[in-house]
Amino acid sequence: MEQYVIKGGNPLVGEVEISGAKNAALAILAAAIMTDETVLIENLPDVNDINVMLEAIAGIGATVQRVDRHKVKINGGTITDFNIEYDYIKKIRASYYLLGALLGKYGRAEVALPGGCNIGSRPIDQHLKGFRALGAEVDIEHGKIVAESDHLRGTHLYFDVVSVGATINVMMAAAMADGLTIMENVAKEPHVVDVANFLNSIGANIRGAGTDVIKIRGVDSLHKSEYSIIPDQIEAGTFMFAAAVTKGDVTVLNVIPKHLDATISKLNDIGCEIEEFDDAVRVVAKGRLRSTQVKTLPYPGYPTDMQPQIGVALALAKGTSTITESIFENRFKYLDELARMGAVIKVEGNSATIEGVEKFSGARISAPDLRAGAALCIAGLATDGVTIIDDIEYIQRGYEKFEEKLRSLGGVIERTASEKEIQKFILKVG
Ligand code: UD1
Numbered sequence: 001m002e003q004y005v006i007k008g009g010n011p012l013v014g015e016v017e018i019s020g021a022k023n024a025a026l027a028i029l030a031a032a033i034m035t036d037e038t039v040l041i042e043n044l045p046d047v048n049d050i051n052v053m054l055e056a057i058a059g060i061g062a063t064v065q066r067v068d069r070h071k072v073k074i075n076g077g078t079i080t081d082f083n084i085e086y087d088y089i090k091k092i093r094a095s096y097y098l099l100g101a102l103l104g105k106y107g108r109a110e111v112a113l114p115g116g117c118n119i120g121s122r123p124i125d126q127h128l129k130g131f132r133a134l135g136a137e138v139d140i141e142h143g144k145i146v147a148e149s150d151h152l153r154g155t156h157l158y159f160d161v162v163s164v165g166a167t168i169n170v171m172m173a174a175a176m177a178d179g180l181t182i183m184e185n186v187a188k189e190p191h192v193v194d195v196a197n198f199l200n201s202i203g204a205n206i207r208g209a210g211t212d213v214i215k216i217r218g219v220d221s222l223h224k225s226e227y228s229i230i231p232d233q234i235e236a237g238t239f240m241f242a243a244a245v246t247k248g249d250v251t252v253l254n255v256i257p258k259h260l261d262a263t264i265s266k267l268n269d270i271g272c273e274i275e276e277f278d279d280a281v282r283v284v285a286k287g288r289l290r291s292t293q294v295k296t297l298p299y300p301g302y303p304t305d306m307q308p309q310i311g312v313a314l315a316l317a318k319g320t321s322t323i324t325e326s327i328f329e330n331r332f333k334y335l336d337e338l339a340r341m342g343a344v345i346k347v348e349g350n351s352a353t354i355e356g357v358e359k360f361s362g363a364r365i366s367a368p369d370l371r372a373g374a375a376l377c378i379a380g381l382a383t384d385g386v387t388i389i390d391d392i393e394y395i396q397r398g399y400e401k402f403e404e405k406l407r408s409l410g411g412v413i414e415r416t417a418s419e420k421e422i423q424k425f426i427l428k429v430g
């Protein structure tokens with residue numbers, strides 16, 4: 001087991017290059033198997049979740065050729081198996097995107113049913129509703145989703161819940177269905193748009209991604225392309241909050257500022273100065289942060305994946321703040337860890353009231369999930385003492401070179417693999 005050990009107290013200062021969006025990449029890799037020609041995907045983030053997805057794709061017989069850390073060639077023409085094992089689903093829920101991709105292309109897919117996860121129960125009823133509306137027979141058998149159809153047909157579908165996963169999964173299947181599919185009440189996240197753009201680049205006919213209604217005219221076959229994934233708005237937002245809580249001055253490079261609107265607006269509310277450029281955003285924090293109210297919502301609202309990061313900032317802000325988590329029911333676990341560092345927080349149902357404190361004190365804490373883990377690192381960087389964070393494999397699932405990037409901004413953070421290494425770090429930093 002590895003840990004991050006952090007000696008806080010330095011303001012983070014400088015520029016940091018943001019990687020490709022993990023959540024867009026996961027779906028695009030699945031969609032890439034839908035053509036028998038070779039697809040080149042660029043700006044792939046080099047993180048563990050992506051490697052697992054590539055293994056899942058290779059596992060069903062697709063040809064996967066890693067050109068370099070950020071580029072991969074995929075050819076779905078060699079697929080021999082339509083079955084995604086539980087091992088992959090257990091590691092990354094997003095391997096369920098292969099359900100939509102395989103069903104659309106071959107009319108058959110078997111994917112282990114994902115269970116709940118650390119942030120909530122996460123049902124997939126809307127995915128299944130969409131596949132059924134396209135004419136597929138969908139059964140749950142022995143812990144597996146089995147979807148089959150001789151002939152997928154376009155449909156008019158209204159999602160009961162705004163879901164990123166269901167929007168993307170059903171969009172992939174509909175891309176090769178017969179006729180027109182109209183999907184209403186869809187998710188508008190930047191990665192939904194990126195997946196639609198990718199599918200269009202291989203010959204799909206999808207309009208309206210980024211609005212509430214997506215229209216898909218099915219096509220018979222898809223073809224090769226070269227595609228570059230959008231920057232990761234959540235990674236960018238994480239570094240922007242790192243600047244805020246350490247009273248730093250950080251410019252995130254290679255971003256699409258429009259995707260960061262909700263984050264920028266909240267950073268403004270809590271007293272940060274923001275400068276926007278064509279493909280960069282600078283965050284400057286001077287003095288103590290201010291309290292605010294925030295509620296997580298589907299895009300363009302404030303993202304649930306940025307909730308722990310603002311939670312850390314508000315725990316240090318002057319005054320009383322509230323956070324309402326309206327997407328996932330179990331996303332406040334990190335607040336118990338923050339409380340161990342001295343934060344003053346009361347959680348009731350899906351809302352948390354936070355009385356800001358002037359300082360955290362270093363403690364040994366655990367990362368409860370990916371984003372919360374990154375947020376707790378930021379908390380450690382804002383603390384004078386030493387913070388030790390266990391269970392960092394969550395963080396490595398989704399942040400490329402996290403500690404290197406923080407170090408390049410002046411953060412004192414190291415990855416350790418034993419108690420001895422932790423003690424060595426503590427002796428070194430005094
Ligand atoms: C994706 C992101 C995740 C992010 C989330 C919300 C990926 C790989 N993951 O997850 O990082 O936190 O969007 O922005 O892109 N729901 C249902 N039925 C369904 C599907 C979802 O009730 O069939 C509910 C969920 O429980 C949740 C809400 O809808 O309350 C939104 O979930 P969804 O947008 O589907 O999240 P994911 O796609 O799983």
